[in-house]
Amino acid sequence: MRAALAEWRGTPLEDLPGDEFEQKRTDLITELRDATVSCVLTELECGETLAGLERANAGLVAWPESESLLRLKMRALVDLDRQDQVEPLLAAWERRSGRPTVHLLLGQADGPTPTPTDVPAPAPRSQPRQLPSQPVDLIGRHHEVEHISNTLLGRTAGRSRLAALTGMPGVGKTILAVQTATRIASRFPDGVLYVDLNGFSRGEPERHGAVLARFLNDLKARPATPTMDGMVSAYRTALADRAVLLVLDNARDEDHARPLLPGPGRSAAIITSRRQLHGLAIREGAELVDLAPMGTEDATQLLRARLGDDRMGIAAPFADDIVEHCAGMPLALAIMAARIAQRPQALAGLVRTLRRADTRLRSLDLGTEDLSVRLSLETSHNLLSETAAKLLWQLAVHPGPTISWEALRALEPTGAVGAGIVIDELIRMSLVTEPSNERYAIHDLVRVYVDESANRSNDERARVIERVLRFLLHNAWACDRKLDPARRLPIGEAPDLKVVDPAQATDAMSWFEEEYSTLTAAVGLAAKYERDRYTWLLPMVLVTFQWRSGRHLDAVKYLEQALDAARREGSPADVAMVHRMLAGTHRSLADLPRATRELRSAVRVSEDDGDVLGAALGRHILGVLLRESGAPGEALEHFTAALSDFEQLGDSLGQGAALNGIGCARYNLGEYDTGLEYCRRSLALLEGTADRNGLAYLLFSLGRIHVALGDHESALADFERARDVYRSLTYGSREARTLIWLADTLRTADRIEEAEGAMDRARVLLAELGEKDLDLAIETLRRMP
Numbered sequence: 001m002r003a004a005l006a007e008w009r010g011t012p013l014e015d016l017p018g019d020e021f022e023q024k025r026t027d028l029i030t031e032l033r034d035a036t037v038s039c040v041l042t043e044l045e046c047g048e049t050l051a052g053l054e055r056a057n058a059g060l061v062a063w064p065e066s067e068s069l070l071r072l073k074m075r076a077l078v079d080l081d082r083q084d085q086v087e088p089l090l091a092a093w094e095r096r097s098g099r100p101t102v103h104l105l106l107g108q109a110d111g112p113t114p115t116p117t118d119v120p121a122p123a124p125r126s127q128p129r130q131l132p133s134q135p136v137d138l139i140g141r142h143h144e145v146e147h148i149s150n151t152l153l154g155r156t157a158g159r160s161r162l163a164a165l166t167g168m169p170g171v172g173k174t175i176l177a178v179q180t181a182t183r184i185a186s187r188f189p190d191g192v193l194y195v196d197l198n199g200f201s202r203g204e205p206e207r208h209g210a211v212l213a214r215f216l217n218d219l220k221a222r223p224a225t226p227t228m229d230g231m232v233s234a235y236r237t238a239l240a241d242r243a244v245l246l247v248l249d250n251a252r253d254e255d256h257a258r259p260l261l262p263g264p265g266r267s268a269a270i271i272t273s274r275r276q277l278h279g280l281a282i283r284e285g286a287e288l289v290d291l292a293p294m295g296t297e298d299a300t301q302l303l304r305a306r307l308g309d310d311r312m313g314i315a316a317p318f319a320d321d322i323v324e325h326c327a328g329m330p331l332a333l334a335i336m337a338a339r340i341a342q343r344p345q346a347l348a349g350l351v352r353t354l355r356r357a358d359t360r361l362r363s364l365d366l367g368t369e370d371l372s373v374r375l376s377l378e379t380s381h382n383l384l385s386e387t388a389a390k391l392l393w394q395l396a397v398h399p400g401p402t403i404s405w406e407a408l409r410a411l412e413p414t415g416a417v418g419a420g421i422v423i424d425e426l427i428r429m430s431l432v433t434e435p436s437n438e439r440y441a442i443h444d445l446v447r448v449y450v451d452e453s454a455n456r457s458n459d460e461r462a463r464v465i466e467r468v469l470r471f472l473l474h475n476a477w478a479c480d481r482k483l484d485p486a487r488r489l490p491i492g493e494a495p496d497l498k499v500v501d502p503a504q505a506t507d508a509m510s511w512f513e514e515e516y517s518t519l520t521a522a523v524g525l526a527a528k529y530e531r532d533r534y535t536w537l538l539p540m541v542l543v544t545f546q547w548r549s550g551r552h553l554d555a556v557k558y559l560e561q562a563l564d565a566a567r568r569e570g571s572p573a574d575v576a577m578v579h580r581m582l583a584g585t586h587r588s589l590a591d592l593p594r595a596t597r598e599l600r601s602a603v604r605v606s607e608d609d610g611d612v613l614g615a616a617l618g619r620h621i622l623g624v625l626l627r628e629s630g631a632p633g634e635a636l637e638h639f640t641a642a643l644s645d646f647e648q649l650g651d652s653l654g655q656g657a658a659l660n661g662i663g664c665a666r667y668n669l670g671e672y673d674t675g676l677e678y679c680r681r682s683l684a685l686l687e688g689t690a691d692r693n694g695l696a697y698l699l700f701s702l703g704r705i706h707v708a709l710g711d712h713e714s715a716l717a718d719f720e721r722a723r724d725v726y727r728s729l730t731y732g733s734r735e736a737r738t739l740i741w742l743a744d745t746l747r748t749a750d751r752i753e754e755a756e757g758a759m760d761r762a763r764v765l766l767a768e769l770g771e772k773d774l775d776l777a778i779e780t781l782r783r784m785p
Helices: 002-006 019-045 049-062 067-079 083-097 142-152 173-187 208-218 228-240 254-260 278-283 296-307 309-326 330-342 344-355 373-381 386-397 405-411 416-428 444-453 458-483 505-528 532-548 552-569 572-588 592-609 612-628 632-649 652-668 672-686 692-708 712-728 732-748 752-768 774-783
Strands: 162-166 192-196 245-249 268-273 287-290 433-436 439-441
Touching (some): 002 019, 019 049, 019 067, 067 083, 142 162, 142 173, 142 268, 162 278, 173 192, 228 254, 245 254, 296 309, 309 330, 309 344, 330 344, 386 444, 405 416, 405 458, 505 552, 572 592, 612 652, 652 672, 652 692, 672 692, 712 732, 752 774
Parallel strands (some): 162 287, 245 268
Antiparallel strands (some): 433 439
16 A cells, blocks of 8 residues: 555646546545555554554645544544644644534444343443542641532532632642542542643633543443534433532633533532632532632641651741742642752752742742743733733732722722722632622732733832822821821821721721731831831821730831831921830830830920920920839929920810829829819810810829829719720720729729629720730739829
């Protein structure tokens, strides 16, 4: 046959015109094609596979529409263990010819074969068990395994046996699906089928027809008609009376998985996807399982499992860093473990590269798509619309860890409907999560990838940073003014922004509590990009909340940054104000020497600047510190000087605070009647004003003076009013101190049960503030001057 084919030269009868010669020419070429097919078939049957493949390739150049040659080329590729080339070959041929190819993948169904009664029946064929191997056992995920298992085994009443497992790239969907399937495989005696649908690979996703043909071959079934509908019908018929478990991994979307789903019956399916598969829940009743990144403990266990005990011992000093910067992503942990195993001597350098945001993704890349965090995220990112990609970048610029709906709107002030559509797209692609209602978050590695890969100008970044910081500052300022209406900061109004309007102090405290981690991250963002205005103002609007919630160490940290920025950006009055806030913070930390130094610096800056108000405020707080330090006489001098300045300025709130300070100093000096007189003058000024914190402290002062004078009924009334005001301000430490004095006074009045109730409440508050030794804390507050 080879010799005969070698005799062929050129085109037969090519110079002879006429229909008869044309027909003869066609017949000869057809005969040549058939001979070529026969020769290829013979070469394959004789084991000369490479020669057959080469001849089939040459034949397809001459006869590109020949299905026979295509089939033989497929056979040659399979024989050469090049199955991965079959599907691209068929897809290209189908696009070129416009003819279907799925029937070429179908094998012959096993029909019933009569067996003589004297011949033993053949042993039953083994059922397909196609789950891929996994490198380590599943770590954690116990709730998810139970949930998925119950779904697949039909234990969820009124639901289908379909589980849709979704989550961001690299979060561990495949290993969870495979390990869960492995655990329950024995409940599916007719086999387990697995396919990677390649829905998010750089190449083309797997086509339904090819997968259906493979599954039909695995099930020994053949459709009556080799069309898509015929194959789907034959596939579901084959599954209807069997118990088969299907794992459809990496589906692009609902439509990518839908033709492969089993119908009603004992068969079940796990579908994994990076995209949220709500359509399967709506139409097919699938149970949705959204997979979150691993927690710290599970991530550490996974790192140990990947490294082994010996290498984990070497890596132990760096384990916390590795786990933190891999951010709960199993793919990232696996890559780091592989790199450490490959180069254990370079461990410190590997971790150093991982720590830095600008080199982190390079350290999490082993060069292939399935072993690269960057490439894994890239395939998802490339599927986003232009507007979604832009919003994702803006979210990456936002300091996080979460962002509210209102802040998101401020990033790109378009219509609410448009913003909602775009954020929904990002959530569906598992690149953004919604951890609580209308609060959104992006994973740390997504943030790093987007920030690194986005082609955005410095000017555009600067505009987004300005929007982020401005929005946070004005909203925090609105809440801070609710907590302390007397605060004065050079912030101004923002009529173009939607700013929160808390009805009461508890609402403001709740807003700060929810936004706190975002606000502190914003201080870091401002410092990183040298936005001094925000670097000093954001800590200043945070400090009242920090004092009332017991976050004094945080306050010191951020106020020290604020002081440097205020020196560069602000006025002397601003610098003095930061010194005063630092003094108040150190006072709360019982570091009175440091607080006094800050106060003296504040007074000096204000006096040098000729700032009467600033000097008065500084002297007043300095008086408070001196009194609490056991120097009421010197404190009295500063309170008196501050009162004079406040009277000169016509500042009634300042006068009220200074009068209270004088009253407290007289109390410490044992001059109770004089102290009572000054405190009553203060009450006349503060009663009914917005300075409820000042009023509460004044009432506490009055209570202590009344105790000293033996007027316990008046003292109880003062303490109860002070307690109520502090409670309305959510000022736990001050409420606790007031309750201690209230309890002692109630006990003196022989109202023991009420006293115990007040003390119990004080203990609860102190425990909430993080106090470990409650008895010591109570005694300390009781003895404070």
